[in-house]
Amino acid sequence: MDGHNPLVREALHTPGRGRVLVVDGGARLDCALLGDQLAQAGVAQGWAGVVVNGAVRDAARLAELPLGVLALATHPRRSGKLAQGERDVGVHFAGVWLWPGDWLCADEDGVVVLPGDGGPPDHL
C-alpha cells in the first residue's frame, strides 16, 4: 500500500470476528499505517490483532487497547490517504507467505504462522 492506509481503515471498520489483520506496508518506516483511532475501530469491530510490515503511531495508546499490535517500528507521521493496495490476497514478507485463513500465534517475541485452509494457489 506504499505509505497509504485507507484500506486498513476500511478493513478495520468491517467485522473482525476474532481475526488478525495482516498489513504489508512494504517495510516502510517513514509513516504510520495504523494509529489509535483505527485500532479503536478494530476493537469495536471485534478484531483480535493487527500485524504491520511497516510502522504504527500512537504507541502508548495502542498498548492500552485490547488488540494485539505488532509492527516493525513507530513513526509519528500519518500515512497518505489514497486507496491504494489490495485486500484479501496473499502477502510475502520476512521470508514468509501469509494467506487469508492462516492462523497466527504471537507473543512479545514474534509471530508463528500456521497454514489455514485458504492456502496458496497450486502454482506457488
Ligand SMILES: O=C([O-])CC(=O)C(=O)O
Ligand atoms: O489516522 C491515521 O492514519 C492513523 C492514526 O493516527 C490513527 O488511526 O489514530
Ligand SMILES: [Mg+2]
Ligand atoms: Mg492517531
